Amino acid sequence: MPAPKNPFKAALRDDRFQLGLWVALASPYAAEVISGSGYDWLLIDGEHGPNDIPLLSAQIQALAGSGSHPIVRLPIGEAWLIKQILDAGAQTLLIPMVESVEQAQALVRAVRYPPHGIRGVGAALGRASRFSRIGDYLETANDEICLLVQIESRAGLDVLDAVAALDGVDGVFIGPSDLAADMGHLGKPGSPEVLAAITDAFARIKTAGKARGIMTLDLEQARLYRDLGATFMAIGTDVTLLVSATQQLREAFLAGDATAGPVSGTKPVSGY
Ligand SMILES: O=C(O)C(=O)C[C@H](O)[C@@H](O)CO
Numbered sequence: 001m002p003a004p005k006n007p008f009k010a011a012l013r014d015d016r017f018q019l020g021l022w023v024a025l026a027s028p029y030a031a032e033v034i035s036g037s038g039y040d041w042l043l044i045d046g047e048h049g050p051n052d053i054p055l056l057s058a059q060i061q062a063l064a065g066s067g068s069h070p071i072v073r074l075p076i077g078e079a080w081l082i083k084q085i086l087d088a089g090a091q092t093l094l095i096p097m098v099e100s101v102e103q104a105q106a107l108v109r110a111v112r113y114p115p116h117g118i119r120g121v122g123a124a125l126g127r128a129s130r131f132s133r134i135g136d137y138l139e140t141a142n143d144e145i146c147l148l149v150q151i152e153s154r155a156g157l158d159v160l161d162a163v164a165a166l167d168g169v170d171g172v173f174i175g176p177s178d179l180a181a182d183m184g185h186l187g188k189p190g191s192p193e194v195l196a197a198i199t200d201a202f203a204r205i206k207t208a209g210k211a212r213g214i215m216t217l218d219l220e221q222a223r224l225y226r227d228l229g230a231t232f233m234a235i236g237t238d239v240t241l242l243v244s245a246t247q248q249l250r251e252a253f254l255a256g257d258a259t260a261g262p263v264s265g266t267k268p269v270s271g272y
Contacts, residue, residue, distance in 0.1 A: 002140035003128070006091045008041055008069040009146035012171055012211040012231060020071070022215060022237035024049035028062040034238055035066035042068045043215075043234055046085075047075045047096050057088035057127070071148070077103065079110040083119055086111065087126030092146040094173055094213075099155040101162045108168030111145045113138060146170045148213060148232075151201065152178035160201055164208035171211030171232065174201050190221055202229045 011018050020041040023031050026049045034042060044059045045051065051059075056072055063070045069092060074081050077095035085093070093111065098104050109117040121138065123129040129137035147168060151160050152175030164172050176189035176198065185191040202212045206229055215234035216222050222235045 001134050002136045003134060003144045004091070006069075006144040006146055008071065008092050008232075009144065009170060011040070012146065015211075015231065017226070017230075018069075018232040020215075020232060020234040022234050022239075023059065025238045025242070026050045026055050026059075028055070028058040030238060031059040032062040032066075035063045035068045037068075039068050041071050041092075041232065041234075043094065044070055044072045047073050053081075053084050053088065056085060056090070060089050061127070077107045077110070077149075079106070079118060082107070082110040083122075086119065086141075086145065087123050087128050089127035091144055092148065094148045094150060096150045096152065096175065097156070097178070098149040098151060098163060099153055099159065101159055101166070104149055104159075104163040104166050104169055107147060107149060108166060111147050112142045112168065116142060148173050148211075150175045150178075152176075153182040154179075155182075157197060157201060160204055161208065164205045164210045169210060171213050172201075172205045173213035173215075173232075174198050176214060176216065189216070190218070195224075198225070199228055 008018060018040040020043055021039045022045060023034060023042045024045040042063060044056055046056050060070045071092045071094050072085055072090040073094040073096065074085060095107055111117065111119060113119045123137055124132035148171040149163060149169055150173045151157060163169060176194060179197065180189040180191060180194045183194055185194055205212045211231035212229055213232045214225050214230050216225060217236055217240060222233060225233055
């Protein structure tokens with residue numbers, strides 16, 4: 001029995017657009033709630049969410065069987081962290097702040113077993129092999145791992161073509177917030193200079209035949225990014241949605257406007 005197929009990697013290979021959401025509440029319960037909302041992927045954020053390996057693993061478990069594929073973002077692309085989270089069952093990783101070809105090459109090797117890489121052999125202890133119940137895991141795992149790297153600085157843009165061309169890099173995610181900050185537009189990812197850099201980056205990634213990823217909290221910007229060729233895109237975060245929905249509901253009630261609730265038109269399950 002081989003390693004589980006990676007539906008997200010297959011979709012990228014077929015150039016099928018994938019819509020996602022950022023999940024940073026560091027709660028398996030919240031992740032499971034969100035997994036019923038129909039997103040193709042959910043980004044479990046180990047960089048800016050207060051997550052550790054056990055919590056990241058629990059959120060991967062919470063999404064099991066849902067239609068939302070878990071993409072785990074590690075805080076840094078260290079081989080030992082990659083080994084742990086792959087053994088825990090992650091099949092798609094997003095690694096932030098890639099700024100050299102050597103760094104990207106090391107990431108490719110970290111997600112692959114020898115002789116093609118350096119991933120430590122221990123999956124028999126982890127969810128990845130269904131605790132050794134997948135007998136052919138070692139021989140079939142490499143092909144079902146999807147490696148996404150983040151280019152989110154001017155240094156990263158300088159090496160983008162070489163990074164995107166690497167065998168084993170399946171997609172490149174442009175981090176608009178960090179890229180804007182590095183370009184001198186802190187807090188302004190929609191700045192014309194940043195948008196021009198993203199537009200150019202998407203074209204270069206497409207030339208390399210790889211998937212283009214991005215995220216935004218602005219639906220108008222999301223449609224623009226989609227028109228620019230985004231292949232996988234997140235359009236919100238659990239944290240900001242929770243803040244806005246709870247605040248809007250209170251304000252609507254206090255204003256006496258019962259129709260303006262953030263989820264008006266959605267009836268709770270009967271017996272609520
Ligand atoms: O630079 C970016 O933008 C990203 O990498 C996404 C952010 O880190 C995400 O946390 C939303 O703010």
